[in-house]
Amino acid sequence: MSHESTVVDQALQLTRDMLGAGQAQEWERLAALEAQREPLLRREHSADEVYQLGEILACDRELRALVRQARDEAAAQWQRENGRARAISAYAQA
Template identity: 80%
Template sequence: MSTPAVTNEIGIIEQALQLSRDMLSAAQAQEWEQLASLEAQREPLLRREHSADVVEQLGEILACDRELRTLVRQARDEAAAQWQRQSGQARAIRAYAQA
């Protein structure tokens, strides 16, 4: 039988896990502001000290985080590539205009 403290901790971890899933959905939809907002809500829940009773949920949260890092890295790289393309186009337009 769970004690009230363990039950409360499990509720906190379940909330953090749901926020992690929501963060992943936001990243997949490229909703970066929503992702940042959800992460701010989740962080204090994870910074608590946790018992061994929630190890499985913490593992799933870490799995979500790994996938999030991949999605954010891909989006960052794509944004950088797009910026470079646009910067190159702007240079070409300026060079053409000066010719």
């Protein structure tokens, strides 16, 4: 196995770990793993490694969906809490 394949294998494993962290909503762990993976992906890769990079991209698409969903859920919860606080404030002033 060449050094370059080892680098892509490491990047793929980090990507899988990132996906697991995203599915578990472990956002700090996800960010730490992404920071480890970043330099591995910035290297030049051979044509033989394209299939592995394709899997990395597929995982990244799923991660973006998970992060977007979590962000939307957090925004909705914030709006609910903000609305509840306004209602309590209005009731207290009545």
